[in-house]
Amino acid sequence: xxxxxxxxxxxxxLRRITGPKRxxxxxxxxxxxxxxLNDLYCSPNIVRVIKSRRMRWAQNAQxxxxxxxxxxxxxxxxxxxx
Numbered sequence: 001x002x003x004x005x006x007x008x009x010x011x012x013x014l015r016r017i018t019g020p021k022r023x024x025x026x027x028x029x030x031x032x033x034x035x036x037l038n039d040l041y042c043s044p045n046i047v048r049v050i051k052s053r054r055m056r057w058a059q060n061a062q063x064x065x066x067x068x069x070x071x072x073x074x075x076x077x078x079x080x081x082x
Contacts, residue, residue, distance in 0.1 A: 003047045010046045011037055 014037045020029040021036070032040075 006046050006050065014041050 011034055015031055018032060018037065018040055021032050022029050
């Protein structure tokens with residue numbers, strides 16, 4: 001549900017930026033279709049970008065969670081050898 005809302009928001013912003021398109025045959029203005037917006041704006045999908053950033057954040061959070069344990073173990077080994 002959240003992904004769909006992000007896509008709808010992104011397409012709405014792109015429609016606002018690019019403006020309407022004039023049909024040559026009928027000489028009428030119309031809003032651009034999603035495919036046309038994607039063709040004009042060749043950027044990664046906002047949903048994919050957010051998912052990849054969340055995954056990167058989760059990996060970093062996991063590293064941080066386990067990092068103090070490793071440092072603590074290393075300091076214990078050093079104190080035993082001295």
